[in-house]
Amino acid sequence: MEIAAFQQLMRDLYLENDKRRGKTATTLWLVEEVGELAEAIRRDDPENIREELADCFAWIGALANLYGIDLEEVFSEKYPQSCPTCGRNPCICTD
Numbered sequence: 001m002e003i004a005a006f007q008q009l010m011r012d013l014y015l016e017n018d019k020r021r022g023k024t025a026t027t028l029w030l031v032e033e034v035g036e037l038a039e040a041i042r043r044d045d046p047e048n049i050r051e052e053l054a055d056c057f058a059w060i061g062a063l064a065n066l067y068g069i070d071l072e073e074v075f076s077e078k079y080p081q082s083c084p085t086c087g088r089n090p091c092i093c094t095d
Contacts, residue, residue, distance in 0.1 A: 002072070003071050003072035003075065004070070004071075004072045006057075006061060006071075007061050007064060007065065007070070007071050007072070009061075010058060010061035010062055010065060011061075011065045014062055014065075015062075015065055015066075018062045018065060018066055019066070023063070023066050023067070026059065026062050026063055026066060027063060029059055029062075030056065030059035030060065030062075030063060033052060033055040033056045033059055034056055036052045036055070037049065037052035037053060037055075037056055040052050
């Protein structure tokens with residue numbers, strides 16, 4: 001699935017709920033999911049890690065839709081086939 005198709009699916013499924021919930025509450029849901037991902041990683045639970053990554057991705061799509069941001073566009077601008085910091089592919093940054 002392309003990023004644009006994913007974002008459209010999130011829009012079709014959840015945009016009205018996301019609008020009712022609002023930007024702040026939607027952000028808090030994302031943060032909660034990131035916490036659940038961290039817990040799954042701490043437990044080294046691969047199946048739960050998969051599930052929580054999907055949840056985080058979905059909430060990112062929800063926020064992008066609420067802010068009217070095209071994720072595919074901004075991702076391509078920020079990561080144009082190279083690292084935005086060193087400009088190389090692969091990245092040679094040392095964190």
